Amino acid sequence: MAGHDHLESGSEELTRAAQAQLEQSGEQWTKMRESVFTALAGFSRPASAYDIAEAVSLAQDRRVAANSVYRILDLFVGNNLARRVESENAYVANTHPNCRHDCIFLVCDACGTTTHLDNDSITAAVRTAASDAGFTPERPVIEVRGRCAACTAGSN
Structure with missing residues (x-):
């Protein structure tokens, strides 16, 4: 997808x-x-x-x-x-409500902006790792905390 x-x-x-x-x-x-x-x-x-x-x-x-x-x-x-x-x-x-897949969120700790990424290979790997551990993943939530490009540039 x-x-x-x-x-x-x-x-x-x-x-x-x-x-x-x-x-x-x-x-x-x-x-x-x-x-x-x-x-x-x-x-x-x-x-x-x-x-x-x-x-x-x-x-x-x-x-x-x-x-x-x-x-x-x-x-x-x-x-x-x-x-x-x-x-x-x-x-x-959700800016693509007719498409079901797992999402990755990049959350800026400085300004709060949250960017949505689609990367089916990463989310598939998370689901596979969970399954390999005997766990049935239903709704993986992947969030990466850090600083967005604008806040990183502003702190230089």
Whole structure:
């Protein structure tokens, strides 16, 4: 699955792809789910449920509870519309919701930017190593912490 396109985060095209993916799985694309996805896709860094609840609350001029957002995020992760960045307890919109594969996240400790990489040979090697150890991998999470190019250049 190395050759696939990523859609621009926050774009109408990404929102339409997410809607199609969710509906294809038999779920409904409600106004609230669209609002949560739009807010999530609008962040340039991983967003917590509280960040998203605040953004949706501001956009709708009414209070939205974080636990409602958590339920929607769980649905999104389960349907490949979002990815959870474990070390940040935060989420990013999946820019290729119709493609299922393992992802690698590069997380900048200085600015919080998270870059998504696709490298099927690395993730396949992780799955193989787990299987060789008698473990059944279901959802490998690979995160590399460090400094992004912009923060590295800024510190010189």
